Amino acid sequence: MERWYGIDQVPADLTASVVTIGNFDGVHLGHRAVLADVVDTAHALGCQSVAVTFDPHPAAVHRPHEAPELLTGLADRLDLLAETGLDATLVIAYTAGFAAQTPEEFARRTLVDTLRVRRVVVGEDVRFGRDNSGDRTTMVRLGERLGFSVQLVKDVSAAGDRRWSSTWVRELLAAGDCAGASAVLGRPHRMRGSVVHGEARGRQLGFPTANLAADATGTVPADGVYAGWLLRDPGHVQAAQPHRLPAAISIGTNPTFDGTVRQVEAHVLGRRDLDLYDEEVVVEFVRRLRPTVRFDGFEALVEQMRRDVVEAADVLDVPRPELLPALPG
Template identity: 40%
Template sequence: MRLIRGLHNIRPSARGGVATIGNFDGVHRGHQAMLQRLRDRAAEFGGPSTVISFEPHPREFFSPEEAPGRLTPLRDKVAILARLGCDQLLCLPFNRKLASLDAEAFIGRVLVDGLGIRHLIVGDDFRFGRGRCGDFQVLAQAGAVSGFSVEDTPTVDDAGGRVSSTRIREALSRGDLAVAERLLGRPYVLSGRVINGDRIGRDLGFPTANIALPRRPAMEGIVVVDVRLPDGEIRPGVASLGTRPTVNGTRPLLEVYLLDWSGNLYGLHLQVALRHWLRGQEHYPDLNALKQQIARDVENSRAWLAARQQTAGHSVISDF
């Protein structure tokens, strides 16, 4: 899949296809239904399938302190879209210049002059342009003039209601990883490169692989995880996700302790699938109390993994 960063990097081969627009945070089952429609229409029209998205998320630009935690950072979103068979992602930098465009200017610069689209697919509640003034009707009218057609797609529902990024965040905030996985259509995964830490885990007897998170995650707590190593091997573990209140941490960090494993992970890129929520973050009076709790977390993780193995017939589930 081709990643196009900004309108100035659009090549002639990227034009003349079918596009859809959105943040696609999580690339959940609702998004996946739209992307399937995108691929089908691109095959009919004979051009590339293009996902148009923004970086950062508009809500992060306008209200960074109030913006919800990300489900998928850009790198993970690119990987998921590639697996789903999309031809290209046009990533537009969301800044004051883009935010100032009204609906007509956005259509002209991005859809017509930039991509030269032949067909556009949007969600049934799609809004765009300065003040969110653009909608399906505006797009249809512009398309009639500029030579592209427009269709909307219905929302995807399940027994709990509409499949949405908001519902997934709500499920994660209460530690309900099963519901999040059902809505995503896959496990909730965080990924990143292992950095040097302060070695507190090693001193406590539980050395961890530390992954800095660029933005506040959608959930916090202690979680049983599966970890995919760069060579493809998947190992079980237990992870702490949050700001480490006992050691006065401030930045969000993912700390992963691999069970029954030893080796050097520094500098490697790991994928961490969150499988089962154990408990929330807590503040402990001293490091000894923290060490005792970590030992209990490891024991509880082993118990859950053993139950999974008995149920599923294998120790590691690799569907991520």
């Protein structure tokens, strides 16, 4: 998939496209239904399939104090969009100036003049242009005037008729229901960030962890201990070694040690030999094992951590690791 950061990067020789527009936060199953229609329609018409998305999220510009925590950072969003079979994604820098365009100015400049659009595929709730004044009816009228057709995709619902949405995923993650979030996303929820030095308590307890930097991207689930995976860049892994590693992931402030800083840290099951500092990794959440609690003493905490590691291995269907004693000191 080609990635265009701004309309000036769109190839001048692009002849025709089928386009969809959206934030695509999380690229959940509802998004994927629309994107599948875009790809199929583009193939049928002999056009390029293109998604138009925005960075930052429009709410961060218009309502910064109410802007949602994004499910995915831009890098992961683009990787997930690429998995759908799109030919290209156009990332538009969302600014107050861009937002001031009328619906017709946006359609003419971006869709017609830049992307040579033949068909726009959008959901029923599409909004665009200054003050979100453009809707699906506006898009149809603009298409009639500017020479493109509009294909409306009905909302896709899950069992129980709730619409797939990024808001729903955030609600599930806030409740610690990563399994439920995965069902809406069609994949495990993920975070991405650099590994930084922590207080090394995990190593002292016999369970060294990779601590994600505070600027890691992706919504942080509710505090607790999770079974999941740690993914390394294959370029950092020696040949024949796996880059996807089973992990027990802790989120919280370490209340047993009176901690105050909320952290996301992943222990790769059975491994003490990994040096991940300054490496960018992805952490995927499969299932919550338990909430974060305060333990009365070192021994009780270590015993629970041993149970967590065993349970995480069982959830992930990997061999239970050999449990090593805590390090002295």
